[in-house]
């Protein structure tokens with residue numbers, strides 16, 4: 001899916017949250033979005049998902065302006081934060097709710113969830129807790145898996161490694177790489193974690209004060225050194 005950003009601006013008072021004159025992503029990539037606190041990563045994702053109204057400019061997916069159509073929503077999966085979940089349901093009820101929305105029968109839903117059984121784990125799959133009582137990491141896992149259930153061509157995940165234990169972080173990297181290869185999907189992942197981003201991404205974009213500073217090819221971790229220098233990561 002082609003992503004085209006043109007003259008995209010979002011400000012809060014005198015603060016520029018996002019200001020991207022022109023950016024196009026054509027090939028399916030795992031795009032890591034990096035930047036310091038307040039760089040504009042979440043704002044950019046919210047603009048891309050039409051969760052926020054831009055001051056000016058547009059985000060187009062395969063030529064369709066996301067603010068002018070709903071059609072793209074079936075082709076995109078996203079998890080930004082807990083507000084994407086429904087607190088008073090159990091995980092099973094929530095997955096069934098989403099499955100119905102996507103028109104899955106019970107067997108399809110079971111098969112789609114089964115793929116992510118190891119990543120999801122027992123607290124989500126076996127215990128009958130309400131989502132509101134799950135740990136932060138398990139809520140995060142539920143949101144990520146739900147974003148992938150309908151095999152979207154574009155996946156947008158805001159800080160997906162947050163709250164995950166080391167095993168789950170590693171599983172997530174493999175899971176996303178596998179998804180990208182299997183579906184030829186584009187995956188956008190924001191993160192503060194340099195090593196995860198370099199391990200996972202095929203391309204890395206650096207955002208600072210809303211501006212897109214660098215767009216780096218990361219084949220074989222090629223962007224690692226430049227990013228270490230930028231973030232002044234010492235040996």
Ligand SMILES: Nc1ncnc2c1ncn2[C@@H]1O[C@H](COP(=O)(O)OP(=O)(O)OP(=O)(O)O)[C@@H](O)[C@H]1O
Nearest residue numbers: 012015016017035036037038039040041042043044
């Ligand atoms: N609703 C809002 N009202 C006022 N300012 C906001 C609002 N949302 C974001 N901002 C500001 O816009 C800028 C970009 O914020 P954003 O959350 O997009 O950054 P980020 O890169 O995701 O940060 P972090 O890494 O800390 O999560 C920040 O200066 C932030 O304070």
